[in-house]
Amino acid sequence: MIICFSGTGNTRWAANKIAALTEDAGIEHFSSEQRGDILGIFFPIYAWGIPRIFINKLHQFFRNPENQGKFSYVYVVCTCGDDIGLTDKEVKSLLQQYGLNNISICSIQMPETYIDLPGFKLDTHVAATKKIAEAEKLLSVFAKKIQRQEIFNEVNRGTCPWIKSRILRPLFYKLFVDDKKFVVDKDLCIHCGKCAKVCPVHNIDCSPTNLPQYKHHCTGCLACYHHCPKNAIQRVYTKGKGQYLPPLF
Numbered sequence: 674m675i676i677c678f679s680g681t682g683n684t685r686w687a688a689n690k691i692a693a694l695t696e697d698a699g700i701e702h703f704s705s706e707q708r709g710d711i712l713g714i715f716f717p718i719y720a721w722g723i724p725r726i727f728i729n730k731l732h733q734f735f736r737n738p739e740n741q742g743k744f745s746y747v748y749v750v751c752t753c754g755d756d757i758g759l760t761d762k763e764v765k766s767l768l769q770q771y772g773l774n775n776i777s778i779c780s781i782q783m784p785e786t787y788i789d790l791p792g793f794k795l796d797t798h799v800a801a802t803k804k805i806a807e808a809e810k811l812l813s814v815f816a817k818k819i820q821r822q823e824i825f826n827e828v829n830r831g832t833c834p835w836i837k838s839r840i841l842r843p844l845f846y847k848l849f850v851d852d853k854k855f856v857v858d859k860d861l862c863i864h865c866g867k868c869a870k871v872c873p874v875h876n877i878d879c880s881p882t883n884l885p886q887y888k889h890h891c892t893g894c895l896a897c898y899h900h901c902p903k904n905a906i907q908r909v910y911t912k913g914k915g916q917y918l919p920p921l922f
């Protein structure tokens with residue numbers, strides 16, 4: 674069984690690849706349907722950690738009696754633009770709270786999706802294509818290890834992981850994760866509803882007449898920004914930085 678959180682779509686792509694390679698029946702979105710004792714957990718790195726919204730979902734999932742004592746092997750795949758800080762430690766301590774100890778974790782570099790700070794920009798097309806090709810190779814390697822239920826910890830913590838995960842991460846959430854600074858250009862918006870459709874937390878209301886309305890429980894993934902066909906959505910530092918769409922599975 675696979676559970677997956679994805680903003681823009683990179684992680685969903687990776688989860689689908691592993692599902693196909695390991696012959697897992699597919700991605701479940703927190704349904705209680707169970708298919709065996711291997712659990713795959715997929716998420717993108719947000720500010721050198723698990724997206725907060727997904728931490729809550731994971732707790733809900735493991736507190737559900739139907740999911741307790743069910744999994745003998747858990748593997749975790751996180752996608753990131755660069756590095757993950759101490760996320761592997763965070764993941765393990767969360768899972769161990771629920772008695773899970775056979776845990777494998779890997780990080781996979783994928784094209785960058787976060788651009789709303791000065792100096793943060795998308796990968797060039799060449800760099801993004803290279804990352805995806807490398808990711809495909811790595812996912813095949815990990816799929817074989819997963820099928821053998823090997824225990825591995827192959828992550829890129831990057832430099833100064835403690836500072837990133839323990840100091841910068843809380844600051845990032847406090848200062849930069851909210852939807853009040855999104856602006857929709859009324860002249861560009863065609864009311865297609867795509868932003869609402871791709872928002873993984875259903876934070877946007879769209880109607881054929883009004884501009885999209887943000888509902889203030891945003892998780893900061895920027896999927897609405899990247900997927901808007903008219904580039905009509907901007908935040909503070911996104912102007913002129915272009916959009917990214919993940920590979921199709």
Ligand SMILES: Cc1cc2nc3c(=O)[nH]c(=O)nc-3n(C[C@H](O)[C@H](O)[C@H](O)COP(=O)(O)O)c2cc1C
Nearest residue numbers: 680681682683684717720721753754755756786787
């Ligand atoms: C809010 C936010 C924070 C991010 N923080 C990090 C980070 O700390 N380290 C990193 O390497 N990539 C970071 N990224 C990049 C994503 O982890 C990466 O592009 C990932 O593949 C996106 O997956 P998704 O398309 O499934 O959302 C961040 C992206 C977003 C939107």
Ligand code: SF4
Nearest residue numbers: 862863865866868901
């Ligand atoms: S995706 Fe863009 S064009 Fe479509 S409704 Fe949202 S803001 Fe408007």
Ligand code: SF4
Nearest residue numbers: 872891892894895897
């Ligand atoms: S409103 Fe936009 S940035 Fe916020 S969670 Fe939804 S898609 Fe992501």
